[in-house]
Amino acid sequence: MRASRLLSVVLLLQDRGRLTAQQLAESLGVSVRTVYRDIEALAAAGVPVYAELGAGGGYQLVDGYRTRLTGLTPQEAGTIFLAGMPEAAAELGLGAVLTTAELKLRAALPARLSRHVDEIRDRFHLDPAGWFRETESHPHLAALAGAVWNRRRARMRYLRWRQPREVEREISPLGIVLKAGVWYFVAQVEADIRTYRVATILDLTVLDETFERPEGFDLAASWARWAADFERRLHRDEATVRLSPAGIERIPYLMTRAMARNVRDGLGEPGPDGWTTVTLPVESVKHAHADFLRLGADVEVLEPAELREMMRSSVAAMARFYS
Structure with a gap:
């Protein structure tokens, strides 16, 4: 040890x-x-x-000293190849580079470690994409990755959710993040550090101008702060509901992570009928309406009154269809 x-x-x-x-x-x-x-x-x-x-x-x-004690254990060799994501590398424009590096590494491994790598690949596969959505198009991802690597400023035109929808910005791209199959990037815009979704880029021009990365910038820490803040901002409202035992079991599969966490941490004792009352964070009444309809007869909305009325109207309309 x-x-x-x-x-x-x-x-x-x-x-x-x-x-x-x-x-x-x-x-x-x-x-x-x-x-x-x-x-x-x-x-x-x-x-x-x-x-x-x-x-x-x-x-x-001492300058120039380099150890030759860099032999890999079977576990280390296997995990290096397990960590590779060829699809992500290809989207970044690094597919050929990754293949070449992998071939060089395999050539340097003893035969027994090379066989162990093959065994690892036969038994484990990493698929970073999320479920149930079309793969987004990222025509500007490779150019953006080049700008990040070479510290080149860029001019982008992108689509945002509020008016005006199309906006142009000059950015200093600092890093790229792959989250559940969705590509994001972090950039400095004037004095601010902002996060964007790569698929929203309509046009990207990499400039000749270089930039200095902010002192002490940490991509992983910046992403963690943004993700936590995004989740807080996303769930601005609350809804109080009654859930059946089946509804509680289905929440982690059908609802957001924040809603599932509230069910896990804030669940009280069930009533005589087995149902449990809980308050859940929701993005808006409109979003909550669509979310709770997915639970069918395993949820009863108590508050807010507007959401309860929306659920009642939807259930009544469906009852007319099937009566």
Whole structure:
């Protein structure tokens, strides 16, 4: 276990350059005291690692030093290929690059690891697309990815939900995210960091002008903040309903994650008839009307009155059709 961690220390310093003891500890999931002991062990073993003191200091390897201890375990080799998403790479314009890199990696693997990779692929498959929707068209995705990689500014014309529908913006594209089969991108627009759906781009021109990425920008953290805020903004209203046991079971499959979470966390004791009253976040009365109709006779809307009346009218109209 310690030998693996010592190798990880060397690889981290080789990959990232100078790192503080705290940064190493966080990356390895150990204490700072353990990092100190590991650095001493590496130095004693002849690894040319040294400490730079003062502000901005840390541990680093002597320039030009590179370890050859990079052998992969069967599990590591398998997970590298398992993590690949050829369809996503192709959409980004990197399909041929991924294929070439994969071939080079396979050629470098011992025969037993190469066989293990084939076994992994025979048993596991990653499909990132969501269910029940047509695949979106992304004619500008590859150009956008190139602008992200080369730090090139771009001018885009895109479609938004409010008036005026078509808007033109000059952007500094910072990163691309694939979420449940849907492509998004994060860009700096003047002083703001904004998130857009790639499919809304009507036209994209990559400019010759380059840009500097904002200091400390973290794509994963930025996306997590935006996604959480989007979910909060999406569910602006509430509805109080009664759910049958069957309705409770169907909520995770038919409703949004926020609604399912409320059912899981806010469910009280069922009444004598087995039904349970719960308050759910909804996007709007109109959206909730469509959502609750999917539950059929396993839901009764109590509030708001407007939504209850909409449900009553729809049920009465359906009853006339089938009477």
